[in-house]
Amino acid sequence: MAEVSVKNSIAPDRKGNVVSRFVWTYVFATDHKVIGLQFLFSSLIWFFVGGFLALAVRWQLAWPWSDMPIFGHLLFAESGGQMSPGFYNMLFTMHATIMIFFVIIPILAGAFGNYLIPLMVGAEDMAFPRLNMMSYWFMWPAFACITLSFFMPEYGASAGWTSYPPLSVFQGDAQSLWLLAMVFVGISSMMGSINYLTTIIQMRAPGMTMFRMPMTVWGMFITAIMQAFALPVLTAALLMQLSDRILMTGFFLPENIAINNGVASSGGGQVLLWQHLFWFYSHPAVYIMILPAMGMVSDIISCFSRKPLFGYRPMVYSITSIAGLGFIVWGHHMFISGMNHTLAMSFMVSTMLIALPSGIKVFNWIGTLWGGKLQLTTPMLFCVGFVSMFVIGGLSGIVMSAPPVDIVIHDTYYIVAHLHYVLFASSVLGVLGAIYFWFPKMFGRMMNEKLGKIHFFLTFVFLNGTFFPMHFLSQMPRRVADPYIYEGLKDLLPLNQFMTICAIGMGLTQLIFVANFFGSMFFGPKAGRNPWNANTLEWTTASPPPHGNFDVQPIVRRGPYEYSHPDTEGDYYPQTETS
Amino acid sequence: MNRVWSVLFLLVPVLGIASTLMAMYGIAPLESAWLPKSLSQAGDTIDQLFNGIHLLAAFILAGTVFTIGWALWRFGDRQDPNAKARYITHNTKLEITWTVIPAMILVFLAFFQMKSWAENKMDRPTVTVNGVSTFKPPMVMVKAKRFGWEFYYAGADGIVETQDDVFVENLLVLPVGEEIVLQMESRDVIHSFYVPELRLKQDIVPGMTQFVWFNAREEKDIEIMCTELCGWGHYMMKADLNFVSRAQFDAWIKEQESAYSPEFKNAVETTASRGEVNTVVPPRFSSASGSQLGFKN
Numbered sequence: 007m008a009e010v011s012v013k014n015s016i017a018p019d020r021k022g023n024v025v026s027r028f029v030w031t032y033v034f035a036t037d038h039k040v041i042g043l044q045f046l047f048s049s050l051i052w053f054f055v056g057g058f059l060a061l062a063v064r065w066q067l068a069w070p071w072s073d074m075p076i077f078g079h080l081l082f083a084e085s086g087g088q089m090s091p092g093f094y095n096m097l098f099t100m101h102a103t104i105m106i107f108f109v110i111i112p113i114l115a116g117a118f119g120n121y122l123i124p125l126m127v128g129a130e131d132m133a134f135p136r137l138n139m140m141s142y143w144f145m146w147p148a149f150a151c152i153t154l155s156f157f158m159p160e161y162g163a164s165a166g167w168t169s170y171p172p173l174s175v176f177q178g179d180a181q182s183l184w185l186l187a188m189v190f191v192g193i194s195s196m197m198g199s200i201n202y203l204t205t206i207i208q209m210r211a212p213g214m215t216m217f218r219m220p221m222t223v224w225g226m227f228i229t230a231i232m233q234a235f236a237l238p239v240l241t242a243a244l245l246m247q248l249s250d251r252i253l254m255t256g257f258f259l260p261e262n263i264a265i266n267n268g269v270a271s272s273g274g275g276q277v278l279l280w281q282h283l284f285w286f287y288s289h290p291a292v293y294i295m296i297l298p299a300m301g302m303v304s305d306i307i308s309c310f311s312r313k314p315l316f317g318y319r320p321m322v323y324s325i326t327s328i329a330g331l332g333f334i335v336w337g338h339h340m341f342i343s344g345m346n347h348t349l350a351m352s353f354m355v356s357t358m359l360i361a362l363p364s365g366i367k368v369f370n371w372i373g374t375l376w377g378g379k380l381q382l383t384t385p386m387l388f389c390v391g392f393v394s395m396f397v398i399g400g401l402s403g404i405v406m407s408a409p410p411v412d413i414v415i416h417d418t419y420y421i422v423a424h425l426h427y428v429l430f431a432s433s434v435l436g437v438l439g440a441i442y443f444w445f446p447k448m449f450g451r452m453m454n455e456k457l458g459k460i461h462f463f464l465t466f467v468f469l470n471g472t473f474f475p476m477h478f479l480s481q482m483p484r485r486v487a488d489p490y491i492y493e494g495l496k497d498l499l500p501l502n503q504f505m506t507i508c509a510i511g512m513g514l515t516q517l518i519f520v521a522n523f524f525g526s527m528f529f530g531p532k533a534g535r536n537p538w539n540a541n542t543l544e545w546t547t548a549s550p551p552p553h554g555n556f557d558v559q560p561i562v563r564r565g566p567y568e569y570s571h572p573d574t575e576g577d578y579y580p581q582t583e584t585s
Numbered sequence: 586m587n588r589v590w591s592v593l594f595l596l597v598p599v600l601g602i603a604s605t606l607m608a609m610y611g612i613a614p615l616e617s618a619w620l621p622k623s624l625s626q627a628g629d630t631i632d633q634l635f636n637g638i639h640l641l642a643a644f645i646l647a648g649t650v651f652t653i654g655w656a657l658w659r660f661g662d663r664q665d666p667n668a669k670a671r672y673i674t675h676n677t678k679l680e681i682t683w684t685v686i687p688a689m690i691l692v693f694l695a696f697f698q699m700k701s702w703a704e705n706k707m708d709r710p711t712v713t714v715n716g717v718s719t720f721k722p723p724m725v726m727v728k729a730k731r732f733g734w735e736f737y738y739a740g741a742d743g744i745v746e747t748q749d750d751v752f753v754e755n756l757l758v759l760p761v762g763e764e765i766v767l768q769m770e771s772r773d774v775i776h777s778f779y780v781p782e783l784r785l786k787q788d789i790v791p792g793m794t795q796f797v798w799f800n801a802r803e804e805k806d807i808e809i810m811c812t813e814l815c816g817w818g819h820y821m822m823k824a825d826l827n828f829v830s831r832a833q834f835d836a837w838i839k840e841q842e843s844a845y846s847p848e849f850k851n852a853v854e855t856t857a858s859r860g861e862v863n864t865v866v867p868p869r870f871s872s873a874s875g876s877q878l879g880f881k882n
């Protein structure tokens with residue numbers, strides 16, 4: 007095995023002083039595991055920033071125009087601590103932006119994709135280690151832009167994460183920073199996806215056929231394909247909007263638009279063009295935000311059911327068809343936009359169809375649980391939580407994809423309920439499950455089970471308390487700082503207060519996770535190579551794996567899900583074991 | 586201990602479906618949630634779809650998540666170290682069943698709802714004049730702007746955007762029991778015209794013209810909401826919508842006509858084109874109301 011050559015390239019300065027060793031291993035890292043951890047840590051930090059913004063949004067909805075705790079007096083001394091309506095718009099814009107682009111996408115593709123792909127396919131590293139390093143580094147200009155935008159007069163971009171022109175074109179400078187940040191994130195993802203595709207196609211260990219790959223790798227693979235096809239469109243759209251703002255072009259501006267003190271653009275553009283381009287990326291992006299999680303959940307559920315994944319091939323085909331259909335459903339975000347109303351019907355049909363593979367996946371997960379010898383560990387609980395919450399999110403998806411119904415619920419809190427069931431209650435639960443599951447591999451120690459279970463229980467209860475009632479607010483517009491100026495919505499205040507209290511509870515619960523994470527990192531019991539008795543390749547090497555990953559070249563002899571195989575004594579059958 | 590988790594998952598469909606039904610049928614404490622009472626025939630159809638799909642969803646939720654909870658109950662407590670899980674990789678018959686049945690349901694749903702969509706968004710009302718069928722002319726031209734609504738009634742000639750239009754701001758008064766067509770345009774950014782009681786929503790895009798139509802059956806005072814983010818004052822972009830009898834309506838419009846003066850209209854035109862950039866404004870709007878930006882002078 008060619009492990010020697012790779013080893014030398016990373017730490018040329020093994021005998022150097024502590025500082026230079028630290029810099030060479032952790033900053034200029036080309037090892038996919040270190041880069042994965044870099045993504046993991048930065049995403050977790052942004053997760054807390056995004057969470058704070060969400061709590062501020064909830065604060066305003068529960069106690070409108072009351073004094074904001076902590077930050078109120080810092081920022082709004084003259085009004086006695088209450089936020090301004092523009093500030094509220096900034097809050098939900100930055101919350102969504104950070105959660106989507108700095109947390110979920112980088113933690114799934116960046117952290118777990120990087121860490122797991124080479125280990126699971128039996129490669130010593132990514133195909134292009136330096137490109138991999140660049141892909142992480144390109145996150146930093148994005149972090150800088152967003153951080154800087156908080157110090158702009160309007161405290162940050164505030165045109166919504168969807169940034170519809172003309173509003174976004176006439177925002178303050180924070181919007182330009184926002185656009186730049188998104189461009190950088192896109193470049194970073196692009197470099198990542200090229201790397202993943204090459205690694206998965208070219209660097210699989212002997213015997214690792216495509217249909218012996220774990221679902222995690224399949225999820226990452228399909229995600230990378232989607233990113234590679236959709237991101238160029240988003241990047242083009244972002245640059246067009248930037249040029250509308252700075253170079254006074256008019257891609258997205260019609261003539262005679264009366265705003266900005268009468269300074270109108272030359273016009274000649276199309277307002278809806280942005281929405282088509284944006285959703286052409288962002289619908290695939292919502293699947294980018296869940297397919298890797300679906301893959302990881304499949305592996306974890308199979309492992310703790312001690313049972314093969316039910317219907318492995320249909321699972322692969324269904325994520326593939328989700329990805330394919332994902333490119334022709336974007337119009338379901340635009341039913342009410344003024345887009346041709348006949349076109350809405352075709353987008354409705356494709357959207358209905360995409361619910362089918364999603365349903366098949368759920369049935370297969372349940373089929374995996376059925377008849378298993380379930381071990382309800384913390385990662386397993388999070389993953390079962392994922393499945394049951396994804397059912398709710400998928401079902402509300404079907405409700406919204408009926409255009410006549412969407413007339414009522416579009417741009418109301420019903421949408422907010424849907425997207426939090428799929429993104430928080432599914433993707434984030436999946437990510438947390440994956441952290442509990444692969445933590446022993448990453449840090450060589452186990453996380454505390456008792457704290458983990460408390461963390462799961464409280465998160466699960468509070469998240470349903472926060473997000474389920476949002477379905478009932480199907481007449482309350484989203485992105486409205488004070489819904490109670492409408493007579494018809496005044497009675498909804500107590501429900502909103504209930505949700506805010508649950509949200510605060512959910513936020514506090516995450517502190518248990520932080521304590522568990524850092525406590526276990528230093529004091530957790532040592533994990534062996536394979537603490538969960540799992541089959542896949544990453545568990546055959548040391549925890550944490552050395553540079554170059556495997557001490558011997560893994561030879562793959564069977565699929566990843568041969569749990570409780572009748573031919574074996576034990577209840578697992580590692581992919582490399584000779585029979 | 587494993588039973589606890591099973592119960593936790595079983596509670597999801599129980600509480601989820603119970604609270605959904607409470608909201609749907611207006612049972613306290615969720616009586617004001619869900620949707621307000623529908624005011625139109627087309628709205629009733631949407632409600633049937635909305636409730637119907639939710640009931641279907643409730644069945645699926647019960648079926649799937651109950652099975653999950655049950656699986657945890659049955660298979661979560663197997664302490665016998667020698668017992669092995671069943672080695673099942675797939676079951677073609679079962680898989681075909683759970684692909685084909687949902688597919689049929691989804692295709693049915695897809696076709697079933699098309700009529701309602703056409704009724705609401707595609708079949709614009711027509712009138713027959715001298716044997717020729719044309720689109721029914723709009724009664725009111727709606728101009729959305731940051732952060733308010735302008736309404737221009739067609740006036741005596743029955744055509745909007747002419748000299749005799751009657752202008753009213755942030756108040757729309759309309760007769761009940763008639764098919765009403767509104768024409769909508771935006772002066773600046775995207776806005777969205779939302780009336781929950783009419784089950785009516787339409788984005789208003791600068792550079793484009795939209796038409797909406799409805800037929801309300803009850804005299805009632807309701808509100809128009811803006812549901813597309815349009816800047817810092819988005820939250821206060823509301824207007825009143827009063828449905829009155831034809832006689833009251835005729836009297837009201839007469840009154841407006843006489844109060845109406847060309848200077849007033851000019852003032853409106855110039856202020857409307859003076860839209861503001863996103864300035865952060867201290868929000869002591871204790872008496873916030875839709876007429877904040879009204880022209881009271």
Ligand code: HEM
Binds near residue numbers: 293296338425
């Ligand atoms: C069963 C599959 C799904 C269907 C049928 C579906 C359908 C829809 C529809 C029709 C909308 C537009 C609603 C509107 O704005 O009026 C929507 C919005 C959304 N969906 Fe889904 N969805 C599905 C799954 C997912 C998944 C898996 C994710 C992400 C992981 C997701 C994330 C979102 C987000 C973030 C939005 C809101 C975007 C915004 O306006 O800010 N959806 N979905």
Ligand SMILES: [Cu+2]
Binds near residue numbers: 289335336338339
């Ligand atoms: Cu979508």
Ligand SMILES: [Cu+2]
Binds near residue numbers: 777812816819
């Ligand atoms: Cu608005």
